Amino acid sequence: MSKRFLTDVIIESTGMPASRAGALAADIIGAIRDEIISTGRFTLPEFGGFVVRETKARTALNPRTGEQVKVKAGATVKFKASPNLKQDAMAGLKKAKRKAARG
Missing domain, CATH: 4.10.520.10 (IHF-like DNA-binding proteins)
Incomplete structure (x- = not known):
């Protein structure tokens, strides 16, 4: 799975603009990364x-x-x-x- 795949799923399910969906995908990946690092x-x-x-x-x-x-x-x-x-x-x-x- 790539960030692009996640972005495409967000766009398809919400109709969100691509730039906002890309930012949301990056935020989700960042949150997962931060959780793994901290806990x-x-x-x-x-x-x-x-x-x-x-x-x-x-x-x-x-x-x-x-x-x-x-x-x-x-x-x-x-x-x-x-x-x-x-x-x-x-x-x-x-x-x-x-x-x-x-x-």
Whole structure:
């Protein structure tokens, strides 16, 4: 999903001018970002949640050279889909596979 996609959905559902819809989309994305930064998580019911997870320092292999490389500790944002989203996504996937098999 992109900011443009979100802007288009706002325009379609509200009839709002494109410039205002773009600003609203940016504000929504900014609010989600701020919530993740301040609390370490953000959840949308029926969709899923974003959680900040710490990563440990480790040694990895450079796939090109095979050389060992040290990776610093850090943080990443993980997404966990809600059970309803998983179920709906699986139903959509099965439907797409059946449609592809017929065509």
